[in-house]
Amino acid sequence: xxxxxxxxxxxxxxxxxxxxxxxxxxxxxxxxxxxxxxxxxxxxxxxxxxxxxxxxxxxxxxxxxxxxxxxxxxxxxxxxxxxxxxxxxxxxxxxxxxxxxxxxxxxxxxxxxxxxxxxxxxxxxxxxxxxxxxxxxxxxxxxxxxxxxxxxxxxxxxxxxxxxxxxxxxxxxxxxxxxxxxxxxxxxxxxxxxxxxxxxxxxxxxxxxxxxxxxxxxxxxxxxxxxxxxxxxxxxxxxxxxxxxxxxxxxxxxxxxxxxxxxxxxxxxxxxxxxxxxxxxxxxxxxxxxxxxxxxx
Ligand code: LMR
Numbered sequence: 001x002x003x004x005x006x007x008x009x010x011x012x013x014x015x016x017x018x019x020x021x022x023x024x025x026x027x028x029x030x031x032x033x034x035x036x037x038x039x040x041x042x043x044x045x046x047x048x049x050x051x052x053x054x055x056x057x058x059x060x061x062x063x064x065x066x067x068x069x070x071x072x073x074x075x076x077x078x079x080x081x082x083x084x085x086x087x088x089x090x091x092x093x094x095x096x097x098x099x100x101x102x103x104x105x106x107x108x109x110x111x112x113x114x115x116x117x118x119x120x121x122x123x124x125x126x127x128x129x130x131x132x133x134x135x136x137x138x139x140x141x142x143x144x145x146x147x148x149x150x151x152x153x154x155x156x157x158x159x160x161x162x163x164x165x166x167x168x169x170x171x172x173x174x175x176x177x178x179x180x181x182x183x184x185x186x187x188x189x190x191x192x193x194x195x196x197x198x199x200x201x202x203x204x205x206x207x208x209x210x211x212x213x214x215x216x217x218x219x220x221x222x223x224x225x226x227x228x229x230x231x232x233x234x235x236x237x238x239x240x241x242x243x244x245x246x247x248x249x250x251x252x253x254x255x256x257x258x259x260x261x262x263x264x265x266x267x268x269x270x271x272x273x274x275x276x277x278x279x280x281x282x283x284x285x286x287x288x289x290x291x292x293x294x295x296x297x
Contacts, residue, residue, distance in 0.1 A: 001215035002027040008041035009052070010034055038076075042083035047214050049121075049207060050076050051092040055198040056190045062095040062153045063280065069093045070102055070284070074291045077103035081110035088117045088214050088252055090228075092207055096120040096152040097277060098284030100229055100241055105288025116252035119214075120229030122152045122243045124199065124206035128185045129159040132178055137168040144168060147227050148182065149244050149259060151280065156273040157183045157243075162263035176265065217248035224248040225257065232256055237274040241281050 005020065005027045007013050017031035032041035042048065053069035056062065073093050080089055080103075089107075093099050100120040107113035125148040134144045145165050150158040159182045161168070161175050170178070181188070189199040210226055217224040225247050235242035236259070245257040262270070 001212060001219065004028045004030070004044075006030050006032060006041045006045065008032045008038060038079045039083045042079050042087075045084040045087045046218055047088045047090065047211060048076075048080055048084065049090045049092065049211055051203070051207065052076060053093040056094070056186075057195050058191050060190070062186070063098070063283075065094050066098060066283065066287075069095070069099060070287050071291070073099040073102050074106055074288060077106035078110070078295075081107055081112050085110070085112035086114075086117075088119070088218070090119045090121050090207070090210060090214065092121045092203065094152075095280060095284075096122070096229055097156060097241070097280035098287070100231075101281045101284030102288040102291070104231060104241075105285055106292060109289075109292040114252065115231035116254075118231060119210075120152060120241070120243065121207055121210050122148060122157075122227055122229050123210040124203050125152060125157050125159070125182065125185075125243075126227050127202060127206045127209070129161075129178075129182050132181055132185075133159075133161060133164055133168060133170075136170055136174055136178055137164075139168075147245050147260075149227065149242065150270070150273045151241075151243055151277045152229060153280070154183055154276070155269070156277045156280070158266065158269045158273055160260070160262065160266055162266060163260055172265070175263075179265070179269070213248060217252075217254075218250055220250055230256065236270050237278070239274065239277050239281065240285075242277075 007017050013031040013033045017029045021029040053072050054065055091099050104113055104118055129146055129148050130144055131141050134141045146160055146163055148159045150156045159179055213224050213226045225245055227243055227245050229241055229243040230246055232242050246253045247255045
């Protein structure tokens, strides 16, 4: 699906490009390094995937990354506004609950915000939920599908195990333990890596799945549905951004799908996530507005 893969970083891009260029696909790979080459990296892009920034160390929350990653995402969002304002933008950089609202403010200030085209990538939460629930149910991984809604940090990650297809019929205590494990799965990796970063390989797998879905939808493919953290006007508790199932089309989000019937622990989970999600969104939006003001509008 990729004709041109343009890589951008502040350092080390040519090595990654040389490595990727040896893969036998038709994709042309180019390397771009530093501010002066951001425009060349973004020009003509249909999909921009942003994994930039620093990862967590043990003991850190995703929000502890805010001070470093917020400015990086703001700069890249400004690049998108200038050089490829029609592109779909998929943000992986943490804290996703705040970095997506930051990007939205930058795009709004530039007059190019299209809520159908901005995504926080939460696919790894779905991948983990599918893996853990299948394991607990004793079925093959990949045989179970379920939505994960809310956001992408701790209790804001809400797997809807009651909607698993096929139905898994697990005891309530198992469902509670699985929910907690899915919510803490990023921390499980951070702890296991013991200071050497956070999930990279499962994240790459999840991001590739999400990016591929975007490209299939952009090319007119039908029936593409993914969970993603997106702007919405009808989310629970009025949250302006919420992870949910969306169907994708050639212009980005074609429709946000209803949450569907929730179990009573899931309703409690929704209540529990509302405060933290709202605070993370406000923090990101305020940073974005201040960043725009500092750049002189
Ligand atoms: C993850 O979910 O693995 C990523 O968001 C990285 C992290 O810090 O947990």
